Amino acid sequence: MAKTENGVRIFQGLLILGNVVIGMCGIALTAECIYFVSDPHGLYPLLEATENDDIYAAAWIGIFVGFALLALSILGIVGVIKSNRTLLLVYIILMLITFAFEMASCITAATHRDFLTPNLFLKQMLERYQKPEANNNNDKWMSEGVTKTWDKLMLQNQCCGVNGPSDWQEYTSTFRTTHSDADFPWPHNCCVLDSQGHPINLDGCKLGVPGFFKSNGCYAAISGPMNRQAWGVAWFGFAILCWTFFVLLGTMFYWSRIEY
Amino acid sequence: TRRSAPRPCTMLPLLLLLLAAAHGLQELSYEPTLTEHKMSGRITASTFVLEQPRCVFNNTTIETTTSIWLVVAEAAASVSFTNSVQPGLPQWAFQNFPTNTSAYLTLNATILNYPCPKNTPDITVLRVGSETSCAKNTAVPTCNGPLPGPGPYKVKFLALNGTEPVAETQWSKPITLRTAQQPPSSPGAGGKRSAEMIAITSILSILLAVLLAGLVATLAFSGSDPCGRGGIFKPEVASVRRYNTHHVYDQPAARL
Numbered sequence: 351m352a353k354t355e356n357g358v359r360i361f362q363g364l365l366i367l368g369n370v371v372i373g374m375c376g377i378a379l380t381a382e383c384i385y386f387v388s389d390p391h392g393l394y395p396l397l398e399a400t401e402n403d404d405i406y407a408a409a410w411i412g413i414f415v416g417f418a419l420l421a422l423s424i425l426g427i428v429g430v431i432k433s434n435r436t437l438l439l440v441y442i443i444l445m446l447i448t449f450a451f452e453m454a455s456c457i458t459a460a461t462h463r464d465f466l467t468p469n470l471f472l473k474q475m476l477e478r479y480q481k482p483e484a485n486n487n488n489d490k491w492m493s494e495g496v497t498k499t500w501d502k503l504m505l506q507n508q509c510c511g512v513n514g515p516s517d518w519q520e521y522t523s524t525f526r527t528t529h530s531d532a533d534f535p536w537p538h539n540c541c542v543l544d545s546q547g548h549p550i551n552l553d554g555c556k557l558g559v560p561g562f563f564k565s566n567g568c569y570a571a572i573s574g575p576m577n578r579q580a581w582g583v584a585w586f587g588f589a590i591l592c593w594t595f596f597v598l599l600g601t602m603f604y605w606s607r608i609e610y
Numbered sequence: 611t612r613r614s615a616p617r618p619c620t621m622l623p624l625l626l627l628l629l630a631a632a633h634g635l636q637e638l639s640y641e642p643t644l645t646e647h648k649m650s651g652r653i654t655a656s657t658f659v660l661e662q663p664r665c666v667f668n669n670t671t672i673e674t675t676t677s678i679w680l681v682v683a684e685a686a687a688s689v690s691f692t693n694s695v696q697p698g699l700p701q702w703a704f705q706n707f708p709t710n711t712s713a714y715l716t717l718n719a720t721i722l723n724y725p726c727p728k729n730t731p732d733i734t735v736l737r738v739g740s741e742t743s744c745a746k747n748t749a750v751p752t753c754n755g756p757l758p759g760p761g762p763y764k765v766k767f768l769a770l771n772g773t774e775p776v777a778e779t780q781w782s783k784p785i786t787l788r789t790a791q792q793p794p795s796s797p798g799a800g801g802k803r804s805a806e807m808i809a810i811t812s813i814l815s816i817l818l819a820v821l822l823a824g825l826v827a828t829l830a831f832s833g834s835d836p837c838g839r840g841g842i843f844k845p846e847v848a849s850v851r852r853y854n855t856h857h858v859y860d861q862p863a864a865r866l
Contacts, residue, residue: 442825443825446818446821446822446825449817449818449821450818453814453815453818456810456814457807457810457811457814460804460806460807460810460811461803461807461811463804463807464802464803464804464807469794469795472793472794473793473794473795476793477793515650516650519650519654519655519788519790520788520790520791521790521791521792521793521794522790522791522792522793523790523793526790530656530742530756531654531655531656531657531756532654532656532657532739532740532741532742532755532756533742535650535651535654535657553737554733556651556737556740557649557650557651557652557659557733557735557737558649558650558651558652559647559649559733560648560649563650565650581806584806584807584810585810588810588813588814591814591817592813592817595817595820595821598821598824599820599821599824602824602825602828603828605828605832606828606831606832
């Protein structure tokens, strides 16, 4: 009897340990998703303008799933200690619902990450950067967001265009309709600026002399943070779900063996 | 038969040719080229960048007051261009190019602007098409305005003393400017599915399916008798833990 009781205790201990890990991972998931939603790199307006900002939706779901996992793990620990069938059944069902939500979040993050290609941002930049008039308020909001974000990107990351300044020459753009090619082969934010924000050599910038204008593309500065966000949400969520899978299986087995 | 004197009008072209030959219109073998420096703005949609014609004009024959002009012409029309030009007249005004005239003169300079030797560390180029302020101003016919189309264009340098051509270079090779394309269309909903996304989706779907099956199995078999199955929990052990005053278990208490 002692041996069986020991076996039971060990099994209970394992389940409690599993739930503790789930609880801590829930806190970590919430913290990670709050960090992503706070948009430290200021790239959200670009995604908003693509009308494809589901990796942010995935992060929002992650925040609530994290809280749910924390609460449910406490419920699970209480249920295992008390061996209460009702508690554990409630725990299992709610955990399955949370599992489904987190699964949706992971898949959304992974799928929409695949949409983020250079051409997507190129088309958006060419269409919206410095767009003067807009069809409606929403359009105006998105264009202003894109313009501000690009100006900030070019200033902070010393870059120009998605693939390089040649983007402004190779493709037609809204910018080109308001700024002549001779004066603005590329926007003046592509020039190397001094501390007051004026180009250090405007003619050198217009000619495209290396040293007076920024010849790198900004795609790395955009895709780096976005990829980290998408993969962070997707893979961490996947790891939590794999662990949760085993804990849930164990809990179902434990539940089936409780006599009432 | 009466011999008539040659008419003056047939003599005039001959006279002009003799005059030109007499004043020595220098035909230089230099061909204007685009700049050799690596710069991204070498050719844009309405401008291009030429090398300065340094060490090309002979400073013994060209005086410092001689104007060296850049002639820009449509490539097809360059053959019909004559050197009898007067900069400043509407026939050679930038604003009439290319609709009413097939060539124009711009970038007035003297030989002092193109000193020899040319090995300076500074970048010395000529940007054709850089003046946008006078592009529509007919008061400035020699405006170096942006070129109106992708071309192709040919250029040459012409040194004029007043209206008299003194020296000229060869025509350059045809220069075609950039034409911008439409922005590429985004991939859309049928974007490339990466392997990671497929892995995540399939594995998570399998896990969820197993869990749901497990839940159904557990609920279905929860009523069956575990006795004799050698389960982990003997009935009395579980009951002992759950013993409380609200439920009375006579049998397990008796076994103890």
